[in-house]
Amino acid sequence: MVTPGFAERLVEWQQVHGRHGLPWQGTSDAYRIWVSEIMLQQTQVTAVVPYYQRFMRSFPDVGSLASASEDHVLQHWSGLGYYARARNLRRAARLLMSEHGGVFPRTAAVIETLPGIGRSTAAAIAAFAFGESGAILDGNVKRVLARYFGVRGWPGDPRVQAVLWAHAESLMPGRDVGIYTQAQMDLGSLVCVRGRPRCGECPVRPDCVAHREQLTASIPGRPPKKVLPHRRAALLVCVHAGTVLLEKRPPTGVWGGLWSLPETDGNDAEAIKCIANRYGVSVADCEPLTSFEHGFTHFTLALEPWLVRVAAAAPATHEPGRMWLALDDAVGAALPAPIKRLLRSLARETGRLFSRA
């Protein structure tokens, strides 16, 4: 009697206890699987589901995504974060049409050459869509393997990550690779969770180093904590006839390619008026709104919105990269989440905003 291996136990567990009803499961359509994998990068399943449904309705296949405008694609990503994913997704779709005849490549090695797809995502797509055997290493697998093998240290550390990749490869089964790939993710997200793992439900507990040595609380190790720098920026909320002036952000950097409010480092009414004039806006009056903070991964941004009432919109404001958007349409535009929230709250107060104009 041979003791079942790690992969066999996970596959068996997956059939009974794994997740099966997610919108991107039950298909071998590489396109549908690809989109889900990109959305799920650094993003939890519950957050992805509604975005995924809407995205697939608008872009049901590679061709429709390739022919869509970047702005249209970003609209569907608004609020999901990491917007380079959306730009890369569209870019890859166009590459698929122009370089691959519209056919999704069938090997992880080729899939990985597409923008936005790294080693782990390529292996996952190849496993789910084509049954190709290959290790993955996402947040779930890192946690599971670090505990199972007793690997200390922070999994974000490249040296730790290299060890985990080697372990992941060593455990690859020769069959059921799609189920096994899903099993690793599901075990990590349902059982081998960060806090209070449910070791009583774990199929590989007997061989788990962290469980045996009571290290599940300290493995995986924590990243070095650092103090986030604070930055501030003023936002120009130029309102005119129920519309607001938006500016397209540069293609790279924070909120890359999205539409947002004109931003400046000015911090008094005179500076704001001066900047507004530079946008071709004839300022009637100007008042500060309630400031708020927005946290990014690597800094905290204090945003100070200024309400700029516009006497008349100048013709120069129809340049590319600028537009006047009806406040009520903000919800459907390619805007960052905090900007969208701000505009929604302004839309509710439109009466008050214009009452003194």
Next chain:
DNA sequence: AATGCGGGGAC
């Protein structure tokens, strides 16, 4: 090797 890149869910 280090850094940039979002937003929200879970606790």
Next chain:
DNA sequence: GTCCCAGCATT
């Protein structure tokens, strides 16, 4: 409040 999530690209 903190931590972290189906990571990748760039430098």
